[in-house]
Amino acid sequence: MFRRFSHLYSQVIQVSTCGLNSKTAQKNLSKYNLCISAKKGSSTLDLKPITMSSCLSFRIASLSKIFPTLMLYKLWEDGKIASLDDPLEKYVENFTIKNPLGKTRDSELKYVTDGLIFLDSGEVQIRSSSVTLRRMASQLSGLPRRLRATNLLWKGKTQSAINLLQDDVLVADPGTKCHYSNLAFSLLAHVMSERVVGVDYQRWVTENILDRLGMEDTSFELTPGLQSQFAVGVYSNGKPAPLYDLGWYRPSGQMFSTPADMAKLAMVLLGAYHRKLLEPDSLKIMLNPLFRCDKDYFANRTGTPWEVNDLMGYEMLRKDGDLDGYSATFSLVPRLKLGLVILMAGSRPQKQDVVTKAYSYIVPAIEKAFREAKKILVASPNPEPYIGFFTYSNITFYEIKVGPDGVLIMQQFGPQIEELIPEKYRTIKLNYLVERVFRVVFDKEYPCVLRVGKASVSLEAQDGQLFNFYVFNNQGLSPGFDAPGLNTYNVVRIARRPTFTS
Numbered sequence: 001m002f003r004r005f006s007h008l009y010s011q012v013i014q015v016s017t018c019g020l021n022s023k024t025a026q027k028n029l030s031k032y033n034l035c036i037s038a039k040k041g042s043s044t045l046d047l048k049p050i051t052m053s054s055c056l057s058f059r060i061a062s063l064s065k066i067f068p069t070l071m072l073y074k075l076w077e078d079g080k081i082a083s084l085d086d087p088l089e090k091y092v093e094n095f096t097i098k099n100p101l102g103k104t105r106d107s108e109l110k111y112v113t114d115g116l117i118f119l120d121s122g123e124v125q126i127r128s129s130s131v132t133l134r135r136m137a138s139q140l141s142g143l144p145r146r147l148r149a150t151n152l153l154w155k156g157k158t159q160s161a162i163n164l165l166q167d168d169v170l171v172a173d174p175g176t177k178c179h180y181s182n183l184a185f186s187l188l189a190h191v192m193s194e195r196v197v198g199v200d201y202q203r204w205v206t207e208n209i210l211d212r213l214g215m216e217d218t219s220f221e222l223t224p225g226l227q228s229q230f231a232v233g234v235y236s237n238g239k240p241a242p243l244y245d246l247g248w249y250r251p252s253g254q255m256f257s258t259p260a261d262m263a264k265l266a267m268v269l270l271g272a273y274h275r276k277l278l279e280p281d282s283l284k285i286m287l288n289p290l291f292r293c294d295k296d297y298f299a300n301r302t303g304t305p306w307e308v309n310d311l312m313g314y315e316m317l318r319k320d321g322d323l324d325g326y327s328a329t330f331s332l333v334p335r336l337k338l339g340l341v342i343l344m345a346g347s348r349p350q351k352q353d354v355v356t357k358a359y360s361y362i363v364p365a366i367e368k369a370f371r372e373a374k375k376i377l378v379a380s381p382n383p384e385p386y387i388g389f390f391t392y393s394n395i396t397f398y399e400i401k402v403g404p405d406g407v408l409i410m411q412q413f414g415p416q417i418e419e420l421i422p423e424k425y426r427t428i429k430l431n432y433l434v435e436r437v438f439r440v441v442f443d444k445e446y447p448c449v450l451r452v453g454k455a456s457v458s459l460e461a462q463d464g465q466l467f468n469f470y471v472f473n474n475q476g477l478s479p480g481f482d483a484p485g486l487n488t489y490n491v492v493r494i495a496r497r498p499t500f501t502s
Contacts (some may be wrong), residue, residue, distance in 0.1 A: 056231040057217055057258045058343040059243070060328045061321025062182075064255040066265070067205050068189040069137045069305045073282050074208065080196055084134040084285075088187075091195045097131070097165045099142070101173040131174050136184040137304040138290050142170035142177070143184045146249070152182070155247040158190040178293035178302045182252040185305070189251035201251060213264055213275050218257040226256050231345035233325020241325025253323055259341050262330055266339025269332060287317060287334050311356070312363050318355065322348060329355050336366050375441060378432040379406030385478045386430075386469060389498075392491045397498060403429070408438065415500055428462070436469040436478065462486065 075081040082090075089095050135141040147154065147164050161183075172179050193201035202220045210218050219226060222243065233241040246254045267273035269287065271280060278286070289301040289308040299307030299318070306317040311333065318331040327348040331340045340362070342354060380386065383402045390398045397414040408430040417426060430438035442463050465485040469478040480492040 056229050056345075057226040057256055058231050058328065058345060059233060059323055059326040060255050060257045060262070060330075060343065061253045061323035061326055063257070063262070063319055063321045063328050063330050064251060064253050065185045065305045066319060066330065067209060067255070068185050068192070068201075068251050069286070070209055070277065071192055071201075071205065072133055072137055072188065072304075073278055073286055075192060075196060077279060077282055081133065081192075085132045087130040087132050088136065088191065089130070091191050092162055095131075095162055095165070097143075098167075098169045099173060100169055101142075101176075102170075131170070133188060134290075134304060135174050136181075136188040139178050139180055139184070139302050139305070140175050140291055141181060141184045142172040142174040142179060143181045143187070144168065144171055145179075145181050146183050152246050152249050152253070153244060154249065157248070158187070158194055161187060161190075161248065175291070178291065178297045178299070182249055185252045186249045190248070209277065213268055213273075213277060215257070215261040215264055218255065218261045220250060220254050220256075222256055229258075230256075231343075233345050235325060236347040244324075253321065257343075259343050262341040262343070263339065266330065266332060266341060270334065270337050270339060272337055287332070289315070289317075311359055314363070316359070320348075331355055333359075333363070336363065338362065338366060375429075375443070377405070377407045377429055377441060380408060380430075380432045380438075383408055385472050385476055388477065389494050389496060390480060390491050391494050391498075392488060397494075398491070399497065400430070407431070430467060433466070436471070438467045438469070440465045440467065 072081065072084065076084055131141045131143065136143070143165075146152065147156075147161055148168055149164070150156070189201045193199055193204055197204060206219075209215070217226060222230065233243070235241055246252070264273060268275065268277050269283060271283060286304055287306075289303045289306070292301050293299055299309055301308035303317060306319060309316050309318065314333050314335050316331055316333050318329065321328040325345065327342075327344040327346065329340070329342045332338070333340075340355065340358060342358070348354075383406065386400050386408055387402065388400060390400065392398075395414070396412060396417055399411045399413065401409055401411075403409045410428050410430055412421065412426045412428075425442070427443065429441045429443055431441050433439055440462055465483055467481045467483055469481040471478070473479050477493065480490060482489045482491065
């Protein structure tokens with residue numbers, strides 16, 4: 001595996017495929033840790049396995065925005081922030097900014113008072129939405145990219161920033177358009193640290209995130225430890241790039257890290273690391289896209305703090321960072337429990353997206369590992385109550401019996417089933433979860449949509465569904481079951497196998 005790069009001193013790629021559901025899948029596709037490096041002027045990259053601690057450290061630029069977002073969710077979990085959708089004014093009393101686009105003309109408006117929805121019409125000057133904490137963390141706040149009359153090296157104070165905003169304007173009505181803003185993340189971080197917890201932002205992140213997760217090679221400063229393994233940033237012409245301090249904008253792009261440390265963070269967000277930062281429900285919310293962006297934005301959807309795009313049938317959450325001499329990408333494919341971290345000393349390749357290219361190899365490999373992995377199913381402690389024949393409205397019929405390994409097997413039959421579904425797809429297994437609840441598992445690989453003549457059957461919709469069996473009757477048998485995910489109820493037990501006449 002070789003790739004041409006003539007302008008980079010070094011490039012490190014960390015690929016973390018973590019949390020696979022099957023031990024066999026983990027064996028088939030073990031964690032892929034690679035260090036890729038090239039000397040300037042070389043035509044190829046050298047590829048070799050590495051240990052988690054042996055790669056270089058880099059400036060991670062806008063990947064730093066992940067950390068104010070984590071702080072927001074953690075403070076919300078801890079009850080120090082009442083709601084992710086709290087308006088910024090709740091924590092900054094004198095926060096004001098003009099919202100000229102928050103005017104609705106000749107349209108029916110909805111506003112809420114004491115929980116009741118009222119309607120109004122005509123031209124009304126309204127604050128139809130506000131700058132909320134979650135919108136600030138998801139590029140939906142409408143705040144400008146930066147404070148007016150400042151650059152990324154500005155060394156001002158948070159109150160000075162708030163004062164500057166008083167005569168500024170929102171570039172979009174909050175919650176209506178994706179607009180990239182370094183200001184939003186920096187302001188969010190400083191307000192949370194100064195007005196909510198009363199602790200310096202960098203100290204809070206270090207103590208509550210970096211130390212907690214063992215990210216010992218991640219910092220806001222280029223420490224001696226990091227400096228000893230630091231990759232020199234270079235421009236596209238090969239000249240070294242300077243390192244500069246982002247001052248008040250530090251939360252948006254100041255941090256340094258290694259691929260190994262960022263891979264730890266990926267595993268934490270995917271719920272596949274032995275150390276925990278957020279509760280599973282909070283992670284689900286954080287990894288959920290919020291808003292579909294206009295076509296002129298560089299991502300299809302936005303989240304906190306993600307840019308979200310479709311990738312080979314999966315949802316890919318991504319955060320990119322680019323700062324003089326450095327390029328970085330942190331991405332997740334939650335459905336596959338897959339994370340990919342790419343940190344570069346040098347400019348991002350223009351002709352090809354390295355992230356998409358990497359996934360084009362990794363995703364099929366993971367899918368293959370899942371397909372080849374032996375499914376380990378759990379048998380019911382007592383299968384007898386479930387054995388027998390069942391029917392749904394005398395249209396489709398099922399026989400449940402016990403397999404050689406003790407796992408329940410369900411076979412579908414009946415005239416309509418035989419016409420629509422080939423025999424090899426009519427048999428499924430029932431994986432025991434909790435009392436009287438089973439999950440449908442297809443024993444063999446199947447087409448997501450099975451086409452038979454002009455009809456089609458979604459086997460993918462059936463795979464993984466839950467069967468909830470009814471409380472046992474006086475004979476100790478379950479009289480039937482529901483499949484809520486398929487909107488199928490009252491699948492009832494019948495005494496014997498029916499016979500059909502043509």
